[in-house]
Amino acid sequence: MYLTLLFIALVIPNWVVPTLVGIAASGGVSYWLGKRYRSQSRLAFQKNDLTVVGHTDSTKSLGGIKILFNEVDVPRVVVTRLAVWNVGNTVVDGSQLATSAPLAFVVEAGASILALQIVKATNDANKCRLRVAEDLSRAFIEFDFLNEKDGALFQVTHTGAQNTARVTGSIKGISKGVEDWGDLQEWSEQKSRLANSLASLAGLLPVGIIVVVGLLFNRLKEDLSSHHLPVLAKLMSWTGQLFGALLTVLVVSIPIFIVYYSLRTRSRTIPKSLSRG
Numbered sequence: 001m002y003l004t005l006l007f008i009a010l011v012i013p014n015w016v017v018p019t020l021v022g023i024a025a026s027g028g029v030s031y032w033l034g035k036r037y038r039s040q041s042r043l044a045f046q047k048n049d050l051t052v053v054g055h056t057d058s059t060k061s062l063g064g065i066k067i068l069f070n071e072v073d074v075p076r077v078v079v080t081r082l083a084v085w086n087v088g089n090t091v092v093d094g095s096q097l098a099t100s101a102p103l104a105f106v107v108e109a110g111a112s113i114l115a116l117q118i119v120k121a122t123n124d125a126n127k128c129r130l131r132v133a134e135d136l137s138r139a140f141i142e143f144d145f146l147n148e149k150d151g152a153l154f155q156v157t158h159t160g161a162q163n164t165a166r167v168t169g170s171i172k173g174i175s176k177g178v179e180d181w182g183d184l185q186e187w188s189e190q191k192s193r194l195a196n197s198l199a200s201l202a203g204l205l206p207v208g209i210i211v212v213v214g215l216l217f218n219r220l221k222e223d224l225s226s227h228h229l230p231v232l233a234k235l236m237s238w239t240g241q242l243f244g245a246l247l248t249v250l251v252v253s254i255p256i257f258i259v260y261y262s263l264r265t266r267s268r269t270i271p272k273s274l275s276r277g
Contacts, residue, residue, distance in 0.1 A: 041096075041174050042088035043103075043146070046270055048184035049162040052077040056162045069114050074159045077114065080105075081184055082167070083274040084141055085122070085151020088174075092146045096172040103169030103178060104138040105130070111160030112136040121152040122273050128152035141167070153274045186275055 054067055054076020067074050082105055086092050097103050107113060116130045116139055127144040128151070139156060158165065167178055 039090050040088045041090045041092055041171075042086070042176070042179065043084065043092060043171060043174060044087045044179040044181045045082060045084045045167050046181045046184040047080055047082045047165070047167075049165070050079045050081075051162050052079055052157075054078075069157075072114075074112075074114070076159055076161070078158055078160060078162055080156045080158065080165055081119070082154045082156060083151060083184055083270055084128075084154070084167070084178065085271060085274060086146040086148055087179070087181075089148050091148075092171070092174070094142060094144045096174070097142070098170040098172060101168070101170040103141040103171065104133075104167070105141060105154070105156055106138040106166055106168050107158045107160035108164040109137075111158055111164075113139055113156060113158045115157040117155040117157075119153040119155050120273060122150045122271055123147070126150050126152070128154075130154055130156070141169070149271050151271065151274055181270075184270070184275070 054074075056076075067076065069077055084103075113132050113136045116132060118128065118130065121128050125144070126146055128146075129142050131140045131142060132138075133140065139154075141154075143152070156165070167180070170177055
């Protein structure tokens with residue numbers, strides 16, 4: 001064991017481990033930057049349901065109560081606000097929408113679409129529109145093109161239960177199809193989400209622990225040197241440099257994480273013009 005420690009202490013230079021740690025950290029950052037900023041086509045949607053009248057559960061009836069919508073007897077009336085927009089950094093052309101699996105807002109089985117409305121669009125030139133199917137089970141989402149952050153906010157009135165409608169379809173060049181980004185929120189709610197997440201950063205605790213451990217190793221190194229144990233002293237020095245390198249990586253990682261999370265949150269935030277508020 002002593003010979004092994006002697007070999008490590010004498011053969012491995014002190015600069016090797018910090019250098020390897022630095023290379024690994026810079027490689028990880030470079031990989032993320034390359035992945036984040038490469039050209040890519042993406043579409044996403046968010047939606048929010050509101051039951052205007054009727055029971056929220058499709059399995060429960062209202063007894064003898066009758067609900068009429070434009071003189072038609074319906075089990076309930078639900079309004080869905082649906083936002084669809086380009087979250088990539090390349091143009092999505094309307095010709096990319098697959099004809100065999102068109103992009104569509106689909107209600108649950110047995111439900112029907114009652115009315116359609118385009119609430120607002122980021123750019124009128126996109127010609128975003130909804131077209132209801134003959135059987136009223138879905139509404140096709142169509143557009144001429146969408147530049148980065150272009151999209152539209154639609155309103156669909158239907159008889160499906162709350163949170164049962166979905167968006168389906170395939171898009172040429174976008175293997176993920178349209179991505180579900182959850183509930184359509186107000187603009188103020190989305191801004192506060194970033195602030196709350198950053199405020200909850202508890203990652204500073206490991207940094208403090210590493211600093212304390214590093215100081216202890218430095219103290220041990222001095223004590224071992226004074227007791228004429230150069231091999232162990234060098235090992236302690238090597239370990240101390242390792243902790244120093246890790247501390248540097250963590251300190252650098254904190255602002256990188258803040259920038260990354262800010263960009264990610266902003267990229268996952270709907271354009272203000274399409275939000276609920």
